[in-house]
Amino acid sequence: MPNSTRRAADPDSAPDTVRLRGVGFGYADRPDVLRDVNLSLTQGSFHFLTGPSGAGKSSLLRLLTLAERPQTGRISLFGRNVTDLPRGGVPAFRRQMGVVFQDFRLLDHLTAFENAALPLTLAGGKTADHAADVAEMLRWVGLGQRMDALPPALSGGEKQRLAIARAVITRPRLILADEPTGSVDRAMGDKLMRLFQSLNKLGATVLIASHDEAMAERVGASVLRLENGHLSQMTPAGEAA
Template sequence: MPAPSRRAAAAESAPETVRLTGVGFGYADSPDVLRDVNLILPRGSFHFLTGPSGAGKSSLLRLLTLAERPTSGRIALFGQDVTDLGRAAAPPLRRRMGVVFQDFRLLDHLDLFENAALPLRLAGKKRAEYAADVEEMLRWVGLGGRMDARPPSLSGGEKQRLAIARAVMSRPELIIADEPTGSVDKAMADKLLNLFQSLNKLGATVLIASHDEALAEQSGARRLRLDRGRLTGSAG
């Protein structure tokens, strides 16, 4: 039997994908957005994060994607304390994540195929290795007929579907999605939920922030709730 890769060995030694301990977060001269948040996401778990607007959901996701640092407490990702992580050390960890932002962050100068394939290109893969997979994913999210189009020509819902396709193309270990079904109809929301569930069954840890309580209930996933910066619900 071949020796396990460093990544596989690290995964085996880190049963928790995410651990937050006493985390607080706030902006200068403003009340804290998050207060004493404690959270464990076991590897391979699936959670919905709900709560009213302004509860701190997006801020929590920004901490997990290393876009912000906590003002108090500790954060660990993949078994590594990242609270005081230097800027240069963040990209390798981010490459283990698939992130869906509310503002999509698509590259307007690239066509849909190139946008979706970007994580694979950054990982050093050649087009011949991933072309069929990218085309299949774009067909899955209903964009198979527009692969040569560029993001400015898309509707909001189409941009959202492209952002999701890009986020999951590399089968990341951790998927973080902020309102991923907010601009699509019920049928497409169900299809996207099925995609997240399928990736979860393959081992990905999934955290979806959403106002859609019905979708969260339908998913059967564990529920977390943020209200006034405090977290409730079970993540075990």
């Protein structure tokens, strides 16, 4: 993965990156998507979030990105209660996250390079200062020859890789990814997972929602399962039950 000088944090000296206590959430037509969810993700940990379609995986990620608010319970991020955080305070928290959405959310009028660099640009960085890092990241995800392409000209797999590059370019403290390898083959999926693992080793907390339990086993990460609105923690891959 691209070089970085950031060191992994000591997990014993920092609060949980994510903490949910008694969280309930739903929609008008599905009031009990999540029920009494309790979750603690320590800084520098790596987890997969699994469960059947419609179990609420994407809804849980939306709560963690502060796109939705819980109906009940409490959410803390980076040691601060954000359950009732004013909208004006949301951007500061989101800048500490890297989020990979299922629908990519790329800007069609920007090139692949400009999309990947967008978080750095919005943070006030100058193109000349981050050009080398962005180019290296795009080469890492296999888009070195597509930097000038606009998203409509990219395949689904290329868009997914670009979305991942954009999400992690700032070396975020928390990475939330919704089916990040769903549109790529196994070889590229494994390579992208190594990118997440490398960032995790540098101190990032990683939560990946995925149907691919075999990948979770290959990574050896802790596995969380959502079903019928409830969250449970399964035996980490590679350990005896």
